[in-house]
Amino acid sequence: MSTTKSVFLVSRTLHCSARVLKKPKAAEQRWLQRQRKDPYVKASHKQNFRCRSAFKLLEIDDKFKLLLPGHVVVDCGAAPGAWSQVAVQRVNSAGTDPSAPRGTVVGADLLNIAALDGAHFLSHHDVTDPATHAKLLQLLPKRAHVLLSDMAPNASGFKELDCEKLISSCLTLIDLAEMVLRPGGSLLCKYWDGPFSHSLQEKLSCIFGSVRIVKPNASRKDSSERYFLARMYRKPIK
Template sequence: MSGGSTGGSGSGTRRLKERVRTARKRSNASTRWLERQLNDPYVHEARRQGYRARSIFKLEELDKRFSLLRRHARIVDLGAAPGSWTQYAAQRGCRVVGVDLLPVQPVAGAEIIEGDFLDPAIQDRLVEMLGGPADMVLSDIAASATGTRAVDRLKAEGVAEAVLAFAERVLRPGGSCLIKLLKGAEAPIMPSARRLFSTCRLLKPDATRSDSSEIFLLATGRRAPEGGAAQEGEGGS
């Protein structure tokens, strides 16, 4: 997939900033969000390339930097909606299974179910769908925000801990995990991540908005389970 230029429209001409009038039934916050969307070059580039969300460029950047996705790899996409990460992984030739609380339009080369990842039954179903150890776990899950920073950080920590526990269960030795966090939530997560993976990095891709508190934990080199017993049926990477 071509990364394309994310600096403007497909024609290469500079896009004039668009302003949105505040409608009677629209809050100021909604107006600001809509204006930001209309003037976001990553939003325009995602639409031009046929992707469902600007978040595609975060995964693309990290994939190009660290060679994360390989053809025939088994990938789990947690928090898949609206499906841009699934789209990208499938186009890279990966076999993708995903889940989200929201319905996701079908993506060629992927299986996506609707449900709560934190539900053990849903996790069991994902394991069954994989049909073998995963090569990578992706998590773009964003816990519902309360507006209280300390509470939101604790919720992000809880999700990240659940993702790491799931990654420990499904990843083959040498596999990788990419988890979205909120800044400040990384401190209690890093010890568990370092126990499971040989390398852990905290990253903020270029496509992350400057005012966003999100960061990404990229953990690579899943350590072999204690006793050295590798999981059966390794994936394609």
Template sequence: MTERKKKNTSGRSSAEMTGRLLHTKVKSARGRKYSSKLWLERQLNDPYVVEAKTRGLRSRAAFKLMQLDDRYKLLKPGDSVVDLGAAPGGWTQIAVDRVGAVKGKGQVLAVDILKMEEMAGAKVMQLDFTEEDADVKVKNELGGPVNAVISDMAAPTTGHRQTDHLRIVYMCELALHFAIDVLAPGGCFIAKVLKGGTENELLDQLKKNFAVVRHAKPEASRADSREAYVIATGFRGGE
């Protein structure tokens, strides 16, 4: 069942954050599509976008991982983490902070098909994770088992609900198969899914390999978004 968090990490509710903003309208410009105008308007009036800029975070998505970790205590000092679909680095920043990577207590490997700016405390790897042997290349960068595999990977949307669902399930499956290969016993897995959660076969795999499987929609996920996240904890060690 989808769960919602009542407070964000900043200690302010989204309503309180929104209340500090005046609604900004974007004038139509020649050559600008109406959909682009709406997107820009939403960005300018999104409290999480504003807060991310204030804190020096690379994306508003950072708050999603903050809220999931605050609720479920997933990342611990000294943990080793693989962040799939990392660019531009919002989740990576949170992972680096939570495991103490800058202080040498843990390590974070960020992987994305897009080029991502280097980050203190993280190793950045540009790679298409859907390519054959991509998982092997990532494993070669690791020094051994990891404590967490976190994935915000998502294929470009088509607007066709069934197609988009199948694409995001596929990305989640890729991340899960990788996680089963590299996680240490007791490790955790987080991946993006769509509203309604995981499909039966994928859910069976999760329940087989993890002690607890939950679905959650963090407060920072936009209300009109169909995205949610599967959180699996207590990896059984590939039993």
């Protein structure tokens, strides 16, 4: 092999290696550093939750007692399944406590959701689609006590647009509630604070006896993430 060719191959190898070993971008480095320091990330690993968002629901449920043994729960935008894990524990849908009533947990998401004992998942299903609503209804033994939604659209980089998309998704939950939620039931849904959130709050107030804004400690302080907790569902009159 000629010297020139050898030098070329060495140079190419070093160039490829440099690409493989390229340092993460600044934003990626900040994210990794935040994840390493986040106590909820560490706790989720320790307690075998699929992601840190489990602690948001745990905190809200500890305070407001939404999820009780025997309850029927629909988890909208369920992937990766952390909220469903909490729901399974709280409503006893896996039958872990034989002395308590056994509940039901059904979830849906556009993404694949890994199987979970005590939950039935509809992977690759759009929870905003009426066809998915009909499938959810078929899986429920009776009308749901609670609708959960931690879903969010993929970030576009335009905050107002992303907020509007999330509010639009949340509005479809009102249609789903009419189909599957029992009178007196509850809805917990995530939204991003912005100019469109007030319209969602007004619509929820028309069909729920109580609507409050909740921001759990597990929700990062610098995030515009909030939750509407709507209780005492009353079916709208048409």
